[in-house]
Amino acid sequence: MIGPTLKISDRSKMPPFMAMDVMRLAAELDADGGDIVHLEVGQPSSPAPQPVINALSESMVEQRTHGYSVALGIPELRQRIAKHYQEWYGLNIDPKRVAVTVGSSMAFAISFLAAFDVGDRIAIPNPGYPAYRNLMIGMGLEPVILPAGPKEGWLPRLKDMEKWEKLPDGLMIASPHNPTGVVISDDELKNICDWCDRNNVRLISDEIYHGLSYKDRCETALKYNDNVIVINSLSKYFSMTGWRIGWMILPEQLVNAAEKLSQNLYISAPTPNQIAAVKAFDCSEELDLHVNRYRENRQVLLSGLPSEFLGKAAPCDGAFYIYADISALSVDSISFAKKLLDESGVATTPGVDFDPINGHRYLRLSFAGSEKSMHEAVKRINSFVDAYKRDAA
Numbered sequence: 118m119i120g121p122t123l124k125i126s127d128r129s130k131m132p133p134f135m136a137m138d139v140m141r142l143a144a145e146l147d148a149d150g151g152d153i154v155h156l157e158v159g160q161p162s163s164p165a166p167q168p169v170i171n172a173l174s175e176s177m178v179e180q181r182t183h184g185y186s187v188a189l190g191i192p193e194l195r196q197r198i199a200k201h202y203q204e205w206y207g208l209n210i211d212p213k214r215v216a217v218t219v220g221s222s223m224a225f226a227i228s229f230l231a232a233f234d235v236g237d238r239i240a241i242p243n244p245g246y247p248a249y250r251n252l253m254i255g256m257g258l259e260p261v262i263l264p265a266g267p268k269e270g271w272l273p274r275l276k277d278m279e280k281w282e283k284l285p286d287g288l289m290i291a292s293p294h295n296p297t298g299v300v301i302s303d304d305e306l307k308n309i310c311d312w313c314d315r316n317n318v319r320l321i322s323d324e325i326y327h328g329l330s331y332k333d334r335c336e337t338a339l340k341y342n343d344n345v346i347v348i349n350s351l352s353k354y355f356s357m358t359g360w361r362i363g364w365m366i367l368p369e370q371l372v373n374a375a376e377k378l379s380q381n382l383y384i385s386a387p388t389p390n391q392i393a394a395v396k397a398f399d400c401s402e403e404l405d406l407h408v409n410r411y412r413e414n415r416q417v418l419l420s421g422l423p424s425e426f427l428g429k430a431a432p433c434d435g436a437f438y439i440y441a442d443i444s445a446l447s448v449d450s451i452s453f454a455k456k457l458l459d460e461s462g463v464a465t466t467p468g469v470d471f472d473p474i475n476g477h478r479y480l481r482l483s484f485a486g487s488e489k490s491m492h493e494a495v496k497r498i499n500s501f502v503d504a505y506k507r508d509a510a
C-alpha cells in the first residue's frame with residue numbers, strides 16, 4: 118500500500134489514453150459474447166508479412182543468441198531502412214543517421230530528450246495524437262496548442278505561430294494525421310520545413326502513416342530539411358504493431374545524444390524482431406493489398422454513414438481514420454460513444470483524447486478492420502442515429 122505521505126510526481130499526472138479504455142471495454146464486451154464492431158482500433162487487423170514471420174522462425178530454429186543489439190539497432194536493419202528512403206523518396210540517407218527504436222513511441226521520448234530542455238515550448242497541432250502532449254508534460258516540456266481544426270482547414274498553419282509573442286523551440290507535425298487522416302500537401306510541407314529552418318525551430322515529423330494515402334503519395338520532410346527529426350515505425354503500413362520496431366532519421370549532430378539516451382532507456386529494440394524486420398521492406402506487394410482494403414473500407418464508410426457523421430468530417434486522405442463531427446447529435450462524445458457501444462455494439466473513440474478543447478464534438482472511426490465489419494458498422498450506425506433522432510424529437 119502507498120503511504121499517505123509518499124509522493125506521486127506531478128509530471129506523471131497526465132490524462133489516460135481514452136482509446137485504450139474504449140478498447141478494453143469493447144474487448145470485455147466481446148469476451149462476454151457481445152458482437153462488437155471495432156472502429157476504435159488504430160492498428161491493422163492483418164498479420165505481419167509472411168517473409169517477416171519466416172525470418173523470425175528461421176532465426177529461432179537456428180538458435181541465434183538473440184542478446185541485446187547495439188543501441189541504435191542491428192547494422193542490417195539500419196542499412197535496409199536507409200535503402201527504403203532511396204526506394205520510396207529517392208533520398209540518400211547515411212545509415213549512421215538511422216536509429217532503431219521500440220516503436221515510434223520510444224522515438225518520441227528519445228527525440229524530445231535529445232533536442233529539448235525542461236521548459237522548452239513545442240507546438241503541437243490540435244487535434245493530434247495524445248501521446249505527444251502527454252509525454253511532453255511528463256518531461257517538463259511545454260506543449261503549445263496550434264489549432265488545426267475546421268477553421269484552419271484541419272492543418273497546422275505557420276501564420277498562427279507567427280502571431281505568438283515568442284516562436285516555439287520545436288514544432289511537431291504528422292501527415293497523414295491521427296485522428297483526422299488529413300494529409301499536408303507537398304508544397305505546404307516544404308513551406309513548413311523552410312520556415313523551421315529560417316526560424317531555428319526544431320521540426321519533428323511523425324511519418325508513421327506513410328504508405329497509407331488515398332490520393333497523392335506523401336513526401337518525407339527529409340526532402341526539404343536536413344535538420345528535421347523524422348519518426349516512423351512498422352506499426353501501420355507494415356502491419357507489425359506488436360513487434361515494437363520504430364526508427365528515427367536524425368540530423369548528424371543528434372546521433373550521439375540519441376545513442377546514449379537509447380542505451381540508458383531501453384538498451385536495444387527486441388533483437389529477434391529487428392532481424393526479421395529487415396524483410397518487411399521487401400513486402401510491398403502483400404502490404405499494398407491491405408492498403409487496397411483500407412481504400413475500399415474508407416469508401417464504404419464515406420458512402421454509407423449518415424450525414425450527421427460525415428457532414429463536417431475532416432478530409433480523410435490518409436491513415437485509416439475518419440474524424441466525424443457528431444455535434445448535430447451530441448456535444449458529449451464520451452457518453453455518445455458509450456451509448457453507441459452499449460446499444461449498437463459499435464466501438465469508436467471519443468474525440469476528447471485528441472482534442473481537449475473541441476473533442477467533445479467528435480468521434481474517431483478507424484477503418485483498419487475488415488470490409489464486412491465496415492458494412493455492418495454502416496448498418497448499425499444508421500439505425501442508431503435514426504433511433505437517437507426519434508428519441509430526441
Ligand SMILES: Cc1ncc(COP(=O)(O)O)c(C=O)c1O
Pocket residue numbers: 159219220221222223246291294295323325349350351352358362363
Ligand atoms: C500518429 C501516431 N504516431 C505514433 C503512434 C505510435 O506508434 P508505435 O506503435 O510505432 O509506437 C501512433 C499510434 O497509433 C500514432 O497514431
